[in-house]
Amino acid sequence: MNTPPLYRQLANHYLDAIRSGTLKTGERLPSIRLMMEKHAVSLSTAVQVCRELEDHGVLEARPRSGNYIRQPDTAPGPKPIAHPPALESGVYVGIHEKVSSVLKASQRATVKVNFASAYCAPQLYPLKTLQDNMIKALRLDQHLFDTTSSTCGNSALRNVLARRMLTVKTNLTAERIVITHGATEAINLALRAVTRPGDTVAVESPTFYGLLQILESLNLRVLEVPASTHAGIHLPALEHLLQGPELIKALIVMPNLHNPLGSIMPDTHKARLVKLCAEHDTVLIEDDTYGDLVDTEQPLSTLKHWDRTDNVIYCASLNKTLAPGLRLGWISAGKWHDRVEMLKHTQTRGCEKLSQLAVSAFMGTPSYERYLRRLRKTLTQQREQMSGAIMRYFPEGTRVTHPQGGTLLWVELPARHSSMGLFHDALSLGIQISPGDIFSNAKRFTNFVRIGCGAPYSPRIDEALQTLGRLLKSQS
Ligand SMILES: Cc1ncc(COP(=O)(O)O)c(C=O)c1O
Known part of the structure; x- marks a missing residue:
């Protein structure tokens, strides 16, 4: 035994x-x-x-x-998901090859059902409104394409974003917002502003694989801190590491609807985390990519809300909530604003104007809030249908998260199963999933799978989930 x-x-x-x-x-x-x-x-x-x-x-x-x-x-109810222990000392990330090989294999395959995507299905986005807004913007300003855009972005959009942040108890000034090419550029800018190659950055474990790729591309070392589905990052473990010999320059967390855990940090945790980082001079980078998809009654607070010392850099995206194709995100870097502005200017200059105008014209109206309410409701239903089917079709002992919003489910398979094996077998049948292996630099999540629920439930999806269940049972 x-x-x-x-x-x-x-x-x-x-x-x-x-x-x-x-x-x-x-x-x-x-x-x-x-x-x-x-x-x-x-x-x-x-x-x-x-x-x-x-x-x-x-x-x-x-x-x-x-x-x-x-x-x-x-x-x-289902037992909570149990994760194995995390890494202890900072290591260079070294995950890019693994992630790239998974992404490349997916690009080469003929994918019929994509459970790897974190986006919503196209019909759930307000594409017609955005297209109409673009046409109006072009009519109003015939010089959109022959004048350059400002480095920090369109001022109307920055104003709309600052006003919206008030509803999540966060007071930012529009002048200190920079519009970016998605959250990816925002996080890159934040890291470049506060670290140098060789520095150590802590992340939650598991974490979004794109974040690990960014850290690797910037030659940063990574320290993985365990996170749970109910409260996010484990504060006693983080506290212990912050008191240890390794200087942790920055910490990146997703407090609201973590990818892939779906966890939401309770307010007491948020306040404590912000204070802890400030006490140890560790810059806190908040990734709020999914915050607007939270379906709780009360809007959730951000880490920035609890920030009394201007030690939190806030990064967000409009790609999951509004339109993936526009590639818009933003950063509010507080005291690092000037450095972020300079880095943005040297890196990519300002984002193009047309999409910013179209988005700000929509986000500034009550229709935007109504649209988000509808989207959240639809996603709740899709998540419930998907998790019900996973529990029906996957092997006994499977556990699945029940996030309060967003498009993602994190699935723990019984320990004997290999999610990488499932990834390859499923892809050969035209079904794409995200294997747990890519969400950590260590082999901690080999029996976990992330399943995207952005598409309306359909017989095709049901059949694909049945196929995944059959493939898993044949692995036993
Ligand atoms: C948690 C998280 N952060 C950042 C990103 C990157 O966002 P964007 O597409 O806006 O660059 C993603 C995309 O999936 C994500 O899930």
């Missing part, structure tokens, strides 16, 4: 202590540091012990205070 990994053995040790009453509800679990000392284990093992206990519903992390024993949840 296989011996369970060390973290599971230790977690079982504490579970036994809780069951036997040696550790009682409300009592404090030894801190991560103490656990490392007492059991002679590494940081990631100690963190994973806490994560296992959290997954069993018997541990509650209280900000600034520690981990406490709690009554296990008795609510029915």
